Every structure is written in structure tokens, then in C-alpha cells.
Amino acid sequence: MRWGVITFPGSNDDAQTAFVLERLLGESVVRLWHKDESVDGLDCVVLPGGFSYGDYLRCGAVARLSPIMRAVEAFAQGGGMVLGICNGFQILCEAGLLPGALIRNRELGFSCRRVHVRVEEADTLFTNRCRRGDVLDIPIKHGEGCYIADDATLRSLEAGRQIVLRYTDAEGRVTPEANPNGSLGAIAGIRNARGNVFGLMPHPEHACEWLVGGEDGRKIFLSIIAARGGSAETPAVPTSSKVLSGP
Amino acid sequence: MKITADIALQHGLSAEEYERIESTLGRAPTLEELGVFSVMWSEHCSYKSSRIHLRGLPTTGPRVLQGPGENAGAIDVGDGLAVVFKIESHNHPSFVEPFQGAATGVGGILRDIFTMGARPIANLNSLRFGAIDHPRTGFLVRGVVGGIGHYGNCIGVPTVGGEVSFDPGYDHNILVNAFTLGVVKADRIFRARATGVGNPVMYVGSRTGRDGIHGASLLASAEFDAESESKRPTVQVGDPFTEKLLLEACLELMSPELSHHLVAIQDMGAAGLTSSSTEMAARGGTGLDLDLSLVPLRESGVTPYEILLSESQERMLLVVHQGSEDAVRAIFSKWDLEAAVIGKVTDTKRLRCTFDGKLVVDLPIEPLTDDAPAYDRPAAEPHASDDGKLNFKDLPEPTDYNQTLLRLMESPNLCSREWVYRQYDTYVGGGTIVRPGSDAAVVRLPGTEKAIAMTVDCNSRLCLVDPYVGTVSAVAEAARNLAASGAEPIGVTNCLNFGSPEKPEVMWQFQQAVAGLRDACLAFGTPVISGNVSFYNETEGRSIPPTPVIGMVGLLEDASQHVTQWFKSEGDAVVLLGRNREELGSSEYLAVVHHQVRGGVPWIDLEIERRLIRAVVASAREGLLRSAHDVAEGGLAVALAECCITSETIAPLGARIELEGGFRPDALLFGESHARMIVSVRRRHLTRLREIARREDVPISVIGEVRGKVLEIGDLVGVDVATLRECWRSALTKALAGSAAA
Numbered sequence: 007m008r009w010g011v012i013t014f015p016g017s018n019d020d021a022q023t024a025f026v027l028e029r030l031l032g033e034s035v036v037r038l039w040h041k042d043e044s045v046d047g048l049d050c051v052v053l054p055g056g057f058s059y060g061d062y063l064r065c066g067a068v069a070r071l072s073p074i075m076r077a078v079e080a081f082a083q084g085g086g087m088v089l090g091i092c093n094g095f096q097i098l099c100e101a102g103l104l105p106g107a108l109i110r111n112r113e114l115g116f117s118c119r120r121v122h123v124r125v126e127e128a129d130t131l132f133t134n135r136c137r138r139g140d141v142l143d144i145p146i147k148h149g150e151g152c153y154i155a156d157d158a159t160l161r162s163l164e165a166g167r168q169i170v171l172r173y174t175d176a177e178g179r180v181t182p183e184a185n186p187n188g189s190l191g192a193i194a195g196i197r198n199a200r201g202n203v204f205g206l207m208p209h210p211e212h213a214c215e216w217l218v219g220g221e222d223g224r225k226i227f228l229s230i231i232a233a234r235g236g237s238a239e240t241p242a243v244p245t246s247s248k249v250l251s252g253p
Numbered sequence: 254m255k256i257t258a259d260i261a262l263q264h265g266l267s268a269e270e271y272e273r274i275e276s277t278l279g280r281a282p283t284l285e286e287l288g289v290f291s292v293m294w295s296e297h298c299s300y301k302s303s304r305i306h307l308r309g310l311p312t313t314g315p316r317v318l319q320g321p322g323e324n325a326g327a328i329d330v331g332d333g334l335a336v337v338f339k340i341e342s343h344n345h346p347s348f349v350e351p352f353q354g355a356a357t358g359v360g361g362i363l364r365d366i367f368t369m370g371a372r373p374i375a376n377l378n379s380l381r382f383g384a385i386d387h388p389r390t391g392f393l394v395r396g397v398v399g400g401i402g403h404y405g406n407c408i409g410v411p412t413v414g415g416e417v418s419f420d421p422g423y424d425h426n427i428l429v430n431a432f433t434l435g436v437v438k439a440d441r442i443f444r445a446r447a448t449g450v451g452n453p454v455m456y457v458g459s460r461t462g463r464d465g466i467h468g469a470s471l472l473a474s475a476e477f478d479a480e481s482e483s484k485r486p487t488v489q490v491g492d493p494f495t496e497k498l499l500l501e502a503c504l505e506l507m508s509p510e511l512s513h514h515l516v517a518i519q520d521m522g523a524a525g526l527t528s529s530s531t532e533m534a535a536r537g538g539t540g541l542d543l544d545l546s547l548v549p550l551r552e553s554g555v556t557p558y559e560i561l562l563s564e565s566q567e568r569m570l571l572v573v574h575q576g577s578e579d580a581v582r583a584i585f586s587k588w589d590l591e592a593a594v595i596g597k598v599t600d601t602k603r604l605r606c607t608f609d610g611k612l613v614v615d616l617p618i619e620p621l622t623d624d625a626p627a628y629d630r631p632a633a634e635p636h637a638s639d640d641g642k643l644n645f646k647d648l649p650e651p652t653d654y655n656q657t658l659l660r661l662m663e664s665p666n667l668c669s670r671e672w673v674y675r676q677y678d679t680y681v682g683g684g685t686i687v688r689p690g691s692d693a694a695v696v697r698l699p700g701t702e703k704a705i706a707m708t709v710d711c712n713s714r715l716c717l718v719d720p721y722v723g724t725v726s727a728v729a730e731a732a733r734n735l736a737a738s739g740a741e742p743i744g745v746t747n748c749l750n751f752g753s754p755e756k757p758e759v760m761w762q763f764q765q766a767v768a769g770l771r772d773a774c775l776a777f778g779t780p781v782i783s784g785n786v787s788f789y790n791e792t793e794g795r796s797i798p799p800t801p802v803i804g805m806v807g808l809l810e811d812a813s814q815h816v817t818q819w820f821k822s823e824g825d826a827v828v829l830l831g832r833n834r835e836e837l838g839s840s841e842y843l844a845v846v847h848h849q850v851r852g853g854v855p856w857i858d859l860e861i862e863r864r865l866i867r868a869v870v871a872s873a874r875e876g877l878l879r880s881a882h883d884v885a886e887g888g889l890a891v892a893l894a895e896c897c898i899t900s901e902t903i904a905p906l907g908a909r910i911e912l913e914g915g916f917r918p919d920a921l922l923f924g925e926s927h928a929r930m931i932v933s934v935r936r937r938h939l940t941r942l943r944e945i946a947r948r949e950d951v952p953i954s955v956i957g958e959v960r961g962k963v964l965e966i967g968d969l970v971g972v973d974v975a976t977l978r979e980c981w982r983s984a985l986t987k988a989l990a991g992s993a994a995a
Contacts, residue, residue, distance in 0.1 A: 060493070060495075115399070
């Protein structure tokens with residue numbers, strides 16, 4: 007399938023996302039620039055992590071106004087798959103493509119660590135290679151990842167089975183200690199009501215190789231490939247390949 | 254304004270130096286020229302007190318592609334690639350304004366690396382603060398760590414390792430040393446030599462403001478006093494987002510398709526436009542004509558003097574080919590950055606600057622650079638800071654070794670640094686194999702099977718007692734940390750932090766440290782390819798302990814052979830490589846438990862260290878080592894405890910250890926003798942490990958086994974590993990929570 011990975015000025019995980027898709031999973035990737043105005047012909051667009059435009063205002067508040075985002079909004083409204091990781095999640099919330107907002111972490115500082123997230127919904131375009139209740143080991147690295155929403159929004163997220171990932175401990179239990187940023191309901195990732203837009207704070211692109219951070223993150227990308235009808239059983243590039251190319 | 258010796262003094266120049274300026278020029282300098290001299294002849298830029306001593310360092314070797322003298326050094330790592338690295342201090346700015354001081358320290362060292370055409374792939378830092386209970390320490394720690402994280406995280410370079418220590422000797426002068434390593438194709442290293450008469454000089458990046466004026470001269474090259482707070486305006490303000498754009502734009506310009514436009518490139522760091530232009534001209538053997546009216550400015554009314562001396566961040570100076578101006582402008586404009594032609598290369602060997610059509614600077618280049626003053630300052634051994642020999646008889650033995658071990662595990666210098674590195678993005682870039690918390694950081698070399706290991710080390714307590722042995726020990730510890738990660742040491746950078754060079758005893762410490770650095774680097778075959786000297790680290794006459802921080806880089810031919818410090822599984826044999834000695838001098842144990850810094854420094858022998866490193870690297874390459882950990886501060890007991898509890902992913906493991914004693918148990922458990930490593934191996938590999946140890950003539954003893962949930966050492970220690978981990982892990986957070994907010 008054809009992926010688009012957007013580079014905003016200040017994006018930091020764009021190269022790593024493209025590396026995982028192209029080199030580890032054998033996918034076709036188009037690198038998109040924030041001033042581009044079209045995402046035509048793509049199957050899934052990724053908004054990567056980083057600090058778009060420096061994020062000196064609210065995170066994602068400037069990026070949502072960039073030319074590429076008009077194309078992404080139209081793409082999403084047409085049913086195209088959109089994945090927002092970390093800063094990408096923040097941008098999707100700012101753009102109104104996902105409900106709620108991401109504010110400063112409970113401890114008020116940047117937090118980089120491995121966390122566990124539990125798969126709440128496996129019947130989605132983004133998690134169909136997991137089982138419900140699976141616990142994934144994926145890192146987070148953010149200062150503004152505390153998910154909040156008003157009561158009505160939260161109720162509709164629950165009712166619509168839009169909460170896809172929650173922070174838990176290694177055994178899959180939601181506990182205050184396992185919630186790294188104070189997110190409402192320990193929410194780590196949500197999808198929109200239609201189910202084609204997914205945002206999450208953890209970084210699956212940093213958990214795709216044993217050598218650097220584990221392999222649980224692959225399941226997210228492989229799910230998207232499977233949803234598009236691609237073969238997600240065996241990646242096109244052997245994962246045991248000893249040539250370890252970084253981005 | 255008529256320039257006089259008094260005005261020169263206010264600029265930090267001595268009366269003799271001012272006389273030298275007048276006699277060189279045959280006239281009084283203009284104000285702008287005086288400003289140029291004052292920064293170029295500052296200690297920070299000219300190395301005037303250290304230059305003659307640094308000449309003895311080993312700087313060459315078969316792998317060295319670039320030694321000292323450029324923005325950073327470069328080492329060949331095979332596969333057509335080179336690593337470019339350097340460490341630099343940002344001590345005074347960080348004490349005056351910790352967040353921005355530390356942040357711009359990171360920004361500055363990053364520019365030094367990508368100026369060479371290398372993409373930065375790892376940041377490390379070495380931090381020294383005052384006593385943890387000093388009223389200002391909490392504020393400084395939070396600011397410095399926050400600033401480092403802010404800059405590194407935002408620009409997207411992982412901060413993968415470092416060291417943090419606390420000592421009252423830094424109460425009034427903290428140390429913030431930042432290290433960056435980048436990767437570049439070996440045949441595509443860019444240098445800063447302004448050549449080609451008539452070639453345009455271009456200014457790219459942020460606009461110039463009035464920040465950081467005299468940062469290099471008045472802030473970095475003078476000691477602190479009660480007025481230092483008022484120097485806050487000399488601290489620059491960083492903008493990592495702009496630097497990210499500058500990084501990408503510069504690397505785009507230096508790509509194979511576009512680099513034919515570029516002749517030379519240098520960042521505007523300390524002393525800004527002045528030093529970047531004069532140094533580029535000096536290296537190229539040329540001159541430069543600059544029109545300061547063309548420099549992009551943040552505000553109106555900035556004077557030529559301020560333009561020359563501003564240390565505004567995120568700026569670069571380029572020399573490009575004639576006719577390439579528009580192509581270069583187009584690249585920077587894509588990244589929304591400014592690029593302006595501000596002058597041209599000449600054959601005059603002079604720096605000439607005009608402003609509004611008026612000539613304000615007309616100076617020969619050589620007196621500013623190669624012929625700047627160099628001093629052989631007097632040196633004299635100070636009175637021994639070590640107040641006498643340690644008499645074991647006067648030292649009561651602990652009655653409860655469990656309590657003693659726990660006390661050490663929670664001491665500020667030994668406890669977990671998780672509170673610090675959790676604020677750093679350690680993943681970005683996708684290459685981090687070993688994150689902070691093991692002996693060295695390991696990052697893969699993009700596009701290859703190889704990996705690079707990095708560490709920064711110094712034990713300033715040893716350096717205070719004996720700067721020569723202390724520096725040798727720092728180099729040896731760095732080499733052991735790399736070996737424990739499976740890497741062969743290949744090169745060194747250094748940041749020599751000292752008090753005022755005008756004091757003979759400080760100069761003696763400095764000379765001893767440089768001699769130690771030379772001897773140790775010769776012994777390990779690790780050339781010194783870059784470095785930085787930071788003098789005047791003192792406040793109201795009190796110097797910091799001599800602190801020569803060693804940044805060492807190692808190579809793993811196969812990234813999958815990397816080794817970490819923690820035990821992996823029950824049943825593995827625990828092996829001590831090296832020999833225990835009855836030493837307690839200058840140990841953390843003496844300081845924490847007995848409140849003493851004395852007893853000399855531990856004995857060290859470089860040949861024994863070399864053999865140990867060869868044995869450990871060879872064992873790692875054969876895949877024998879399940880874990881390896883250097884024995885350092887806290888001694889054998891602390892090192893064993895760390896092997897049990899420091900993994901992020903493996904639940905704490907216990908061990909049953911028997912040590913051959915024959916001497917005092919506290920010296921056995923907590924002495925800090927060198928040349929020791931704890932490794933764990935599968936039992937079936939013990940024979941092969943013994944063969945390697947015999948071949949390298951390294952003492953080897955099987956001291957126990959990984960098993961259970963308790964660390965037992967003979968009948969002296971028996972502590973539950975969960976208790977050890979909790980005590981070690983929470984100590985820094987608790988200590989900082991207890992310190993005042995400002």
C-alpha cells in the first residue's frame with residue numbers, strides 16, 4: 007500500500023516512521039512537505055512526532071493551519087486512513103479530526119520511558135492484528151500527553167468504542183502509577199467515530215526492532231496494512247536482516 | 254570615543270595586552286577593533302594559558318581524519334563512514350541562567366558537529382552541582398536538566414547518556430559539559446577554510462540581536478563574584494526549532510547534489526561573527542571584507558560593535574562559490590530561514606568591516622588567531638588537599654553492612670539518575686540500543702551492522718587529591734565503561750574545567766591533568782581529536798576541584814554483540830576480572846559514611862588496565878558476556894548491587910557471592926581499586942572466559958552465581974533486591990523534592 011509521511015518544520019520522527027515502513031515492512035512511502043496541498047493516491051497518511059513549528063504556542067495549534075492539513079482533512083472526510091503519533095495526535099485534536107485535547111503531563115515535565123498500553127478495541131483498522139486485552143510495550147516521549155475531554159465527549163467515546171488504547175501496568179491493570187501523564191481514563195489512543203482516524207501518544211515506530219525498543223509497535227502498522235488488504239503475515243523485508251539501516 | 258588602556262581593562266584585556274595591540278597596529282584601535290581583540294584574545298577563544306601545554310597531547314592515529322583545530326574532530330569507523338564528536342563547557346552561563354545556559358550549551362555543540370557535515374545522532378552531558386542540600390542546587394538541577402531536555406528533545410537528537418555528581422566544591426560554580434556525536438561519509442567532511450578570492454560570504458540562520466555580548470570574554474573568561482547575577486544579559490537565549498531548521502537546511506546544502514555550491518562553513522558560537530570570520534580566514538590564509546550593514550538584525554539601532562560581538566544563537570557563516578548565491582538562498586528559504594551575502598573573501602589577510610560605508614575594523618588576521626598571546630604561566634604544587642594518610646585503625650568498621658550498602662545506594666552520587674534522563678528523549682532517531690543507565694550508551698551506526706558506544710567520565714575527588722592520577726583514572730574508567738559495553742575504545746575528546754590559570758596552584762593542577770591525559774591516551778591508543786578548556790571556574794577566590802571530563806568513543810563491529818551491566822538470568826556465573834586491593838582512599842564510602850576525603854588515590858597501572866580492556870572486549874566479541882559492569886564509585890558491593898537491580902525490563906535478580914578476603918571487609922566491599930570488572934556468563938562459557946583471561950594475563954575468579962531475590966555477599970551482606978532497587982531508585986527524586994524551589 008502507499009503511505010504518506012508528513013514533514014512539518016520541527017517534525018522529528020518522520021524519518022524513523024518512513025524507515026520502519028519502507029525498510030522493515032517493505033511498504034511504499036511518499037514523503038510529504040507541510041506546504042504540499044494534496045495527498046491524492048495514498049492509502050494512509052501519518053502525522054509523525056516532533057515539535058511542529060517549535061510548538062511554542064499550544065502543541066499542534068500552528069501545524070493544523072498548514073496547507074497539507076486542508077488536504078488531510080478532506081482525505082479523512084473521504085474515509086482515508088490517518089494515523090497521528092504524539093505530536094501528530096496533538097495536531098489531529100487541534101484540527102478537530104479527533105475529539106478532546108492533550109495538555110501538560112500531570113508531573114508538568116517531559117517524560118520519556120517505556121509504558122504498557124492495553125488494547126481496548128481490536129476490531130479497528132489500526133489494531134486488528136492484536137487481541138482485545140493484549141498489552142503492548144511501547145515508549146512514550148512527550149511533555150503534553152495528558153488527554154482530557156468533557157463528560158459528554160468521554161461518554162460518547164466510550165459508547166462509540168473509540169477508546170483504542172489505555173495505559174496499564176505490565177499485567178494490563180489500570181493503576182495511577184501506570185498512567186504516565188494523568189490522562190483521563192488512562193487514555194493513550196483514540197479513533198474518530200467513523201473509525202478511520204487514529205491518534206496515540208506512544209511511539210509504535212520506536213518499537214519495531216528487537217535491537218532498539220522491542221517489536222510491539224509493528225502490530226499497529228501491520229494492522230493498517232491488513233485493513234487495506236495487504237499481506238500482514240510476513241513483512242516483505244526479512245526482520246532478521248542483519249543490515250541495520252537507520253533513517 | 255578615544256580608546257585607552259582603561260577601556261581595554263573593562264574589556265578584560267590586561268595593560269600589557271593593550272600595549273601589544275597598539276604596537277601591532279601602530280595606532281590606537283577603534284572601539285570595534287578593541288571589541289574584536291578582547292574576544293579573540295579572551296581565554297575562551299585564544300586558549301592563551303593552555304595552548305602551549307595542549308601541544309603534547311597525542312592527536313594522530315590511523316583512524317584520525319580530523320584532529321583538533323576544526324569545529325570538531327573526526328574518526329574513521331569503516332564502511333566509508335566517520336564519526337565527528339566533541340565536548341564543550343557552558344558552565345558560567347548555566348550558573349547564571351540554568352535553563353537557557355544549558356540549552357544553548359547543547360545548541361552550540363550540536364552546531365559544531367553539523368558544521369562538519371555530520372548528522373548528530375547522540376548527545377551526552379557531564380553535570381556537576383554543589384551539595385545536594387545547598388539551597389541553590391535544586392533550582393540549578395531543575396533548570397539545567399530542563400534546558401538540556403528542551404533543546405535536545407525539540408531538535409530531535411537523542412540524549413543517551415552522561416553523568417551527574419554533587420560536591421560542595423561546585424556550590425558556587427556548577428559545570429555543564431555537553432557532548433555530541435554525529436555521522437558523516439568519510440569523504441564528505443566539511444571544513445571551515447575561507448578560500449577563493451572574490452567568493453561571497455553568506456550569513457544564514459537567525460537574525461542578530463543584542464544577546465550574549467561578551468559571553469566569551471567577560472562571562473566565560475572571568476571568575477564569579479557577587480556581581481555575577483548582573484551578567485545574566487550576557488547569556489544567550491536558545492531556539493531549538495530554528496536550529497532544527499538550520500540543521501536540515503545546512504545538511505541539505507552539504508548533500509552530494511548541492512554541496513558544489515559550498516566552500517566553507519562555520520557556526521557562530523562564542524564571539525559570534527568575529528570569531529567565525531577571523532578563524533575561517535586564518536585557516537584559509539585569506540582575508541575577509543564584511544559589510545556589517547548587511548547583517549540581518551532583530552531590531553533597529555544595533556551598533557557595529559554589537560553586531561561583531563553578539564552571540565545570538567542559531568547562526569552560521571558560509572563561504573560559497575561566486576554565482577551560487579541564489580541556489581543557497583533557495584535552500585534556506587525552503588526552510589524559512591534567512592540568507593544574506595555580507596561580504597567576500599580577499600587576499601589581504603585582513604579582516605575589514607564597514608558599516609554604513611565607514612571602515613570600522615581593519616585588522617591583520619594573524620595577531621587575532623595564530624599569533625594571539627600565549628602564556629607559560631607559573632605553576633606550583635599546592636599544599637596537599639589530602640590531609641594525611643588514612644589510618645585504618647582510626648576508622649571504625651561498620652556494624653551493619655546492609656545498612657551501609659543501602660546508605661551508599663541512596664547517596665546522591667550513586668543513586669539512580671532516572672529522574673534526570675526521563676526528561677530526555679532517548680529514542681528519537683531510532684538508533685538507541687543502550688539507553689542511559691548502563692556503563693556506556695550504545696547507538697547504532699546508520700546503514701551498517703556496527704554501533705558506537707559513548708561515555709563521559711571524571712572522578713573529581715581523585716583529581717583534587719592527585720590531578721595526574723585522577724586524570725589517568727578518568728581515562729581508564731571511560732575505557733572500562735566502553736569495554737563493558739562490548740566496544741573497543743577509538744578516540745577521546747575532553748573538557749578541562751579548572752579555576753583561574755593566573756593562580757600557580759591551578760596551573761599546576763592543569764599541567765598535571767594534561768600530562769595524565771597524554772599518558773593515558775597514549776597507553777590506550779586513543780587519540781585526542783577535539784576538546785575544550787574552561788578556566789576561571791571559581792567564585793570569590795575559591796576554585797572548583799580540577800575536573801578534566803573525558804568523553805570517550807568506542808566501536809562495536811557488530812551491534813548485536815553489545816553488553817549491558819545488569820544480570821540476565823538465574824544460574825549464570827558471576828565472575829570478577831581483576832584483583833581486589835586493600836584501599837579506601839578518596840572513596841565514596843569514606844565521604845558518605847566517615848565524612849572524609851583522604852587516604853590518597855587508588856593505585857593504577859595502565860598496562861593492567863589495557864589487558865583488562867582487551868580481555869573484556871575479546872569476550873564480548875565471542876558472545877560470552879551476559880553482562881559486564883565496571884567497578885567504580887562505591888566499590889565492589891555497589892557494583893554488584895547495580896548488576897542486580899538496574900534493568901528497566903528485567904525484574905531485580907539476586908546473587909550469592911563469596912569473596913576472598915584477607916583484609917578489612919569495608920575495604921573489600923567499598924574500596925575503589927581500579928582495573929576490575931564484574932561479568933556474568935553461562936556456566937558452560939567459563940572455560941573459554943578463563944582461557945581469554947589467561948591469554949591477556951588478567952586475574953579471574955568465579956565469585957558466585959545469579960540466583961534468588963537477595964544479594965548475599967559472604968556473611969556480611971544479605972539484602973532483598975526489591976528493597977535495594979526502591980532505595981536506589983527513589984533517592985534523587987526525594988532529595989530534590991526536599992530542596993528549595995529557588
